[in-house]
Amino acid sequence: MVRAPFHDKNGVKKGAWSAEEDDKLRSYIERFGHWNWRELPKQAGLQRCGKSCRLRWMNYLRPEVKHGNFTEQEDALILKLHEEYGNRWSMIAASLPGRTDNEVKNRWHTRLKACANRDPMSSTDNSQTESLSIHSLECEAESIHIVMPPNMILESSALSPTTKATAASTVKLYAATSPVFDCGYTPSFNIGGGGTGNVGGLPSCSSAMYEDRSGGDFWSEPFVTEKDLPLHNEIYGDDIVDLVFHQMMHEWEYLDC
DNA sequence: AAAATAGCCAACCGCCTCTGG
DNA sequence: TCCAGAGGCGGTTGGCTATTT
Incomplete structure (x- = not known):
């Protein structure tokens, strides 16, 4: 090996x-x-x-490194993020808790590259499955707020203690949340709910929110964006990929186009 | 059963960026 | 402002395993 x-x-x-x-x-x-x-x-x-x-x-x-097979959800995210970022593997890996840039890069070269290069227009199969293939989707980026448990913090993550100052702005995961279908419908996801003055209507966190957290347990407790934020606005690192994937699947099933 | 080929992934290499003096 | 050192990143390689012929 x-x-x-x-x-x-x-x-x-x-x-x-x-x-x-x-x-x-x-x-x-x-x-x-x-x-x-x-x-x-x-x-x-x-x-x-x-x-x-x-x-x-x-x-x-590193204890937080996840070993083992990639899930469908993770593959879908990699495809989407590669479309957006290109070969910036560290950026892509930052959105996949527990995965390293090296793993993501290897995954791309061994399994996903061929999928991404497949020309969707050349397909003669008009079945729903094919038309909804993740590889043929054009996606717009929406933002999702992340609550990252400490054991999921990656060095390249915006939540790393070493980059605390710059992390004080909005923490987002750019993900495949808005596929554009052949039938012209563009579903929108709004994971996180309300809030004012933020991308996609999502609440943001300010540097003050970071600094306001009392005690020395800042990096050992889940990040909460707003004091009065409803519980469902919190997304934990392990759930992010599943959440995005299931949102997409839910929309696809609903559309039946 | 053996040989050939493909798939996979850990690790290396070299370049780029950042930081401090 | 320049320079050197350190860290980070992406491309590539080597070799093991699985699959096919």
């Missing part, structure tokens, strides 16, 4: 990581954090370069 371990001319180990190396890296970061990737391998007793350690941690060892 991976390159066999070997040492380069500088004595730096490359190739597949052993369980022992994983343990060393994991325990070091859990104890001291990753304050300097270049120094980290020396301190942790690893013969790896800093970049290699960083990659291993980011793509594999």
Whole structure:
């Protein structure tokens, strides 16, 4: 599966990581954090370069990284977001809790690329299934507010503590929420409900809302956009993809076009 | 059963951006 | 303003596994 371990001319180990190396890296970061990737391998007793350690941690060892098969929902989101962002894998991955840019990129190249390149107009099958294929949809972006549990926070996420200042604006997930059907109907989704002066009528959060949260548990509690926000306005990281997907499916079933 | 081919994914490489001096 | 170092990102590769011939 991976390159066999070997040492380069500088004595730096490359190739597949052993369980022992994983343990060393994991325990070091859990104890001291990753304050300097270049120094980290020396301190942790690893013969790896800093970049290699960083990659291993980011793509594999982080506790929030989700391993295993992609769901249909996740595939649909990747297709949609790729349409919107192109090959900006880190941005796409930021909308898929627990998935890394590397995983998303691999998924695209191995499974989804061919689907996306398929010319929908060349199809001779006019069945509903085909006409509603996710690959043939043109989607407009709507916004969904996210309540991200702490174990779902990605380094590249707007909710990362390191980017707290910039995260103080509106937190959104741009998703495939408004497919345009051949019959001309464009369903709209309004996940989140009311609010004023925001994209899609959704409530937003201000920097004050971040700062107002009392206590040291800011990053360990779910984010709530507004004090009086109804409960259904909160969307948790794990539910985002399911929610979008089921909204889409619900609309499609309803349309019967 | 063996060989060939395709699919998959962890890991590497090099470039770009950001940050601090 | 410039420069160097560090981190981040996207493209690519190597090699294992599964499937097909």
